[in-house]
Amino acid sequence: MADYDASSNRVTLKVVYYGPALSGKTTNVVALHDMLSPQSRGEIMMFETRQDRTLFFDLLPVGFRTRSGMLVKLKLYTVPGQVAHDSTRKAVLSRADGVCFVADSAKSQSVNNAESFENLEANCRRVGLDFERLPLVIQFNKRDLPDPVPEKDLRDRWSAAPWPLHMATALTGQGVQQTFLDLMARSVESVARELDDIGAVAVTADEIRDGFLTLAKGR
Amino acid sequence: METTASPSDGTPFDRELPLSELFAYIDGDALLSSLMPLAGGRIGIRDAHGQLFLGCDADNWQPLELEWEVVGYLGCAEADAATLRALAGMVEVQLRTARRIQMVSDLHHGAVEEDYRRLKEKNEQLQASEERYRCLAASLEQRVQAQLKTLQENEKRLAEARRLASMGHLAAGIAHEVNNPLGFINANLRSATRYVEQLRVLARGLAEAFDLRDVRAAWERADMEFLLEDFPDLLDESQQGVVRIGAIVSALRGLTDASSAQMEPLQLGTVLGQVYRRTEERGFSTAMLRTHVDRAVALHANLELMQQALAEVLINALQACDGRGEVTIETRREDGTEEQCGWLELAVVDSGAGMTPETLEHAFDPFYTTRAVGSGVGLGLTVSREIILAHGGGIALHSDGPETGTTARIRLPLHGGGESP
Ligand SMILES: Nc1nc2c(ncn2[C@@H]2O[C@H](COP(=O)(O)OP(=O)(O)OP(=O)(O)O)[C@@H](O)[C@H]2O)c(=O)[nH]1
Ligand SMILES: Nc1ncnc2c1ncn2[C@@H]1O[C@H](COP(=O)(O)OP(=O)(O)OP(=O)(O)O)[C@@H](O)[C@H]1O
Ligand SMILES: [Mg+2]
Ligand SMILES: [Mg+2]
Numbered sequence A: 001m002a003d004y005d006a007s008s009n010r011v012t013l014k015v016v017y018y019g020p021a022l023s024g025k026t027t028n029v030v031a032l033h034d035m036l037s038p039q040s041r042g043e044i045m046m047f048e049t050r051q052d053r054t055l056f057f058d059l060l061p062v063g064f065r066t067r068s069g070m071l072v073k074l075k076l077y078t079v080p081g082q083v084a085h086d087s088t089r090k091a092v093l094s095r096a097d098g099v100c101f102v103a104d105s106a107k108s109q110s111v112n113n114a115e116s117f118e119n120l121e122a123n124c125r126r127v128g129l130d131f132e133r134l135p136l137v138i139q140f141n142k143r144d145l146p147d148p149v150p151e152k153d154l155r156d157r158w159s160a161a162p163w164p165l166h167m168a169t170a171l172t173g174q175g176v177q178q179t180f181l182d183l184m185a186r187s188v189e190s191v192a193r194e195l196d197d198i199g200a201v202a203v204t205a206d207e208i209r210d211g212f213l214t215l216a217k218g219r
Numbered sequence B: 001m002e003t004t005a006s007p008s009d010g011t012p013f014d015r016e017l018p019l020s021e022l023f024a025y026i027d028g029d030a031l032l033s034s035l036m037p038l039a040g041g042r043i044g045i046r047d048a049h050g051q052l053f054l055g056c057d058a059d060n061w062q063p064l065e066l067e068w069e070v071v072g073y074l075g076c077a078e079a080d081a082a083t084l085r086a087l088a089g090m091v092e093v094q095l096r097t098a099r100r101i102q103m104v105s106d107l108h109h110g111a112v113e114e115d116y117r118r119l120k121e122k123n124e125q126l127q128a129s130e131e132r133y134r135c136l137a138a139s140l141e142q143r144v145q146a147q148l149k150t151l152q153e154n155e156k157r158l159a160e161a162r163r164l165a166s167m168g169h170l171a172a173g174i175a176h177e178v179n180n181p182l183g184f185i186n187a188n189l190r191s192a193t194r195y196v197e198q199l200r201v202l203a204r205g206l207a208e209a210f211d212l213r214d215v216r217a218a219w220e221r222a223d224m225e226f227l228l229e230d231f232p233d234l235l236d237e238s239q240q241g242v243v244r245i246g247a248i249v250s251a252l253r254g255l256t257d258a259s260s261a262q263m264e265p266l267q268l269g270t271v272l273g274q275v276y277r278r279t280e281e282r283g284f285s286t287a288m289l290r291t292h293v294d295r296a297v298a299l300h301a302n303l304e305l306m307q308q309a310l311a312e313v314l315i316n317a318l319q320a321c322d323g324r325g326e327v328t329i330e331t332r333r334e335d336g337t338e339e340q341c342g343w344l345e346l347a348v349v350d351s352g353a354g355m356t357p358e359t360l361e362h363a364f365d366p367f368y369t370t371r372a373v374g375s376g377v378g379l380g381l382t383v384s385r386e387i388i389l390a391h392g393g394g395i396a397l398h399s400d401g402p403e404t405g406t407t408a409r410i411r412l413p414l415h416g417g418g419e420s421p
Helices: A025-035 A083-093 A107-127 A151-157 A176-197 A205-217 B019-025 B028-039 B081-210 B213-221 B224-258 B268-281 B303-321 B357-362 B380-390
Strands: A003-005 A010-018 A045-048 A054-065 A071-078 A098-104 A136-141 A165-167 B043-047 B052-055 B061-066 B069-076 B264-267 B289-292 B298-301 B327-334 B343-350 B394-398 B406-413
Touching: A010 A025, A010 A083, A010 A176, A025 A054, A025 A071, A025 A098, A025 A136, A025 A176, A045 B081, A054 A083, A054 A205, A054 B081, A071 A205, A083 A107, A083 B081, A098 A107, A098 A176, A136 A176, A151 A165, A165 A176, A176 A205, B019 B043, B019 B052, B019 B069, B019 B081, B028 B043, B028 B052, B028 B081, B061 B081, B069 B081, B081 B213, B081 B224, B081 B380, B213 B224, B224 B303, B224 B380, B264 B268, B264 B303, B268 B298, B268 B303, B298 B303, B298 B406, B303 B327, B303 B343, B303 B380, B303 B406, B380 B394
Parallel strands: A010 A071, A010 A098, A098 A136, A136 A165, B289 B327
Antiparallel strands: A003 A010, A045 A054, A054 A071, B043 B052, B043 B069, B061 B069, B264 B298, B327 B343, B343 B406, B394 B406
């Protein structure tokens, strides 16, 4: 839930990278970190085990000021993909304004992808997020694998679903920015609607979206 | 819009914290005293609103920034601007570290509590389902017991039916075997009676025709006078015996049929009508009979057999009263449950001779009778009981002793349960 603080003239957004273990969520966020200018990004927080498995979460803070001087702050999280960390996953997902579901393109990972997606839906229900209305984009990562599930198959399989599909290779950064900007566009729209509802803030969706666009280009 | 926040206490682990709360994770005094030598003087920290909350107040202040926002100020009277900026940077590092610690510890705390809560929930669910299974097991036990009882009852009925069948078989055999000789003995006796008459005619003729002294002497020597006198009585008595045997055979027929009788739905009124008719035919007046009966009650019975069974009981009662006192038939109806059919209880109450304990004990035995020789066979109650048993019912006699009257209670299953023996 977008958080608007009038006294400090600040709006805070939260997006979460969700998905099965080892699908490349952390790699996505690290790639984004490298794409953003140092002024617009805060210190990345990563809590990992020795095997590079996310233990609690990764957090990349991003921020910029609109022309009117309002601070727009984005908190970009990844959840731990391992099944055992469900309570942590749930806490991190709580109050999200948008979700990027990072799936693994390897043929062997279809079941893990599906189970994690079901888990996302279940946890949305648990933390009170309306899954039907949640801004959500799907990313199929690791397109560079020798024998990934063909894109056509994926598009056929997901054709009935309302969410956009993105193909990416997070390791090289390919597709990471497009996924991120699409997610921001959708999240910002619903956040702007929310803020408009409470009549609290003089900021338009376009303004915030433009902010992120220039951020991404600005490096 | 969603409203749920952090799992445990409602405050999300990633909420914005004011400086004062971040300092909960920092040893503020230690920090200040380690910075003091670098600053060259006493230092102080103010929060975002400019309120001093640590150290000493000063004139020049350097903002402390965390993620594009000023969260507080560091002040030192002695330090120059560049030193102050460097010192603020060091405090900011401390603040970021505090922030990391706070987020992870809150998140971890929440997750652990959430895990605990889920475990507890699962435990409760397990306990609930265990409880359900316990109840189920208990009621299962009950159901099994009920089934077992039904099975045992069926088993008993089957054994009873087998007993009745073999008894009927025996009775049928006896009836058949006895009936044949009975037929020709009866016919022969009649012929013999005729022959005696012919002998008498012959004797008279001989006496008139010859009047011979020798013939007369031979006649007297043979005691022909007594022979002709006694012979008809003898034959007469034999014939009575034959009639009696015939009665026994006909009573045995009731046993023959009871085991394989065809049952049909019958109203009690129909059965009783036939009972009265049969009783009258056997020479007993039903004039003194009173009834309080539910004639509409439906039974599942064989009309011929049931009327025989009830008639035997009624006749006994009428015989016990011997023209004085009264006989009453009463019925009571016992409604059934889902598993069990209802019952009809029919009582034949007489104010007659009553019964001694010994008679009560043997009344149902075959050929047991207390009646004068020749007037009772002792099969009435035997046959009655077999018929009633074959209908899935029961009969019992009750009497407080001689001259106190007798009550015969008959229980019969009502028709309609679908279940019939
Ligand atoms: N070939 C290939 N490997 C990738 C790609 N993206 C990530 N990986 C590798 O996949 C492994 C897991 O990546 P992470 O980003 O740590 O995965 P994660 O989703 O954060 O995993 P958890 O934190 O355990 O949930 C690492 O070895 C990455 O190098 C990709 O696009 N192609
Ligand atoms: N209502 C009654 N009051 C007193 N005694 C009875 C009554 N019913 C039966 N008894 C006793 O039980 C005996 C057995 O009865 P049961 O009907 O079997 O034979 P019975 O009446 O003697 O002969 P049958 O009925 O074969 O002509 C009777 O002889 C009588 O002593
Ligand atoms: Mg990770
Ligand atoms: Mg009798």
